[in-house]
Amino acid sequence: MDFKEKLAHWQQEVDAALPEFLPGSETRPARLHQAMLYSLEAGGKRLRPVLVLAAAETFSATRSALPAALAVECLHTYSLIHDDLPCMDDGELRRGRPTCHRQFDEATAVLAGDALLTHAFALLATHYADTPELAATCVAELAAAAGSTGLIGGQMEDIEMEERAADAAALDYIHRHKTGALITAALLIGARHGNPRPGELAALREFGDHLGLAFQIVDDLLDVTSTTEALGKTTGADQALKKNTYVSIHGLARTRAAARHHTAEAIRACRRLQDRPTDFFQALAARLETRVQ
Numbered sequence: 001m002d003f004k005e006k007l008a009h010w011q012q013e014v015d016a017a018l019p020e021f022l023p024g025s026e027t028r029p030a031r032l033h034q035a036m037l038y039s040l041e042a043g044g045k046r047l048r049p050v051l052v053l054a055a056a057e058t059f060s061a062t063r064s065a066l067p068a069a070l071a072v073e074c075l076h077t078y079s080l081i082h083d084d085l086p087c088m089d090d091g092e093l094r095r096g097r098p099t100c101h102r103q104f105d106e107a108t109a110v111l112a113g114d115a116l117l118t119h120a121f122a123l124l125a126t127h128y129a130d131t132p133e134l135a136a137t138c139v140a141e142l143a144a145a146a147g148s149t150g151l152i153g154g155q156m157e158d159i160e161m162e163e164r165a166a167d168a169a170a171l172d173y174i175h176r177h178k179t180g181a182l183i184t185a186a187l188l189i190g191a192r193h194g195n196p197r198p199g200e201l202a203a204l205r206e207f208g209d210h211l212g213l214a215f216q217i218v219d220d221l222l223d224v225t226s227t228t229e230a231l232g233k234t235t236g237a238d239q240a241l242k243k244n245t246y247v248s249i250h251g252l253a254r255t256r257a258a259a260r261h262h263t264a265e266a267i268r269a270c271r272r273l274q275d276r277p278t279d280f281f282q283a284l285a286a287r288l289e290t291r292v293q
Contacts, residue, residue, distance in 0.1 A: 062193065
């Protein structure tokens with residue numbers, strides 16, 4: 001399969017697995033599970049679970065990484081639900097749909113996010129119970145990426161940065177933690193399903209770090225250059241909230257240059273995995289950059 005076929009295959013695999021790995025919409029309390037599924041089934045790029053599956057294939061996984069991919073997607077979707085809440089960004093659209101708190105209500109959205117976060121770790125604990133070392137490693141990677149020194153820490157810094165002057169170093173910290181940490185964790189979790197060597201894990205971390213930065217920098221660009229219809233979420237939100245972004249700090253030209261730089265560095269890190277098939281990763285990095293049109 002070429003890049004597009006592989007991407008579509010893995011995206012469809014994730015979508016098809018949702019009924020298997022999530023409680024049904026009629027499971028009591030039904031409203032909670034409907035809200036969880038509403039946000040998950042909205043789709044999106046499925047970037048993070050695809051990275052889990054791609055890394056598992058790259059490192060010749062000895063068992064299915066699909067439960068781990070769904071765990072990562074549950075955690076990512078929880079973060080989006082909470083990021084959209086009125087006390088955060090008060091988002092109106094996500095993945096082309098009304099955000100969870102607008103479709104249901106704020107309390108239900110909070111609990112749906114909490115439940116998805118919890119369910120992510122339940123998936124890893126239950127589906128890898130027969131390989132406790134793999135289960136523990138995946139739980140540790142995901143917890144570190146999601147916790148107070150990862151995604152949640154990046155979110156906190158993002159909130160605090162709204163109240164102070166522009167700071168390029170702080171913005172890098174936010175992007176590396178709020179976005180990049182989970183992207184890197186997805187790669188490492190997938191790779192752990194095979195037998196990666198220590199040097200390969202270091203290269204994979206470097207790839208994830210640059211890929212995450214490039215991805216978020218492009219998101220900052222799209223917020224001012226794209227449309228709500230194209231993105232599936234409200235554009236101009238960062239400006240309306242007076243958030244510091246790559247564009248507001250560096251301008252459009254330097255932001256585009258930064259996206260190119262981190263994309264090139266991500267591809268360079270891939271090439272350090274000399275005897276592994278990394279064509280998909282390299283094509284993905286290039287494709288994510290060219291979202292800016």
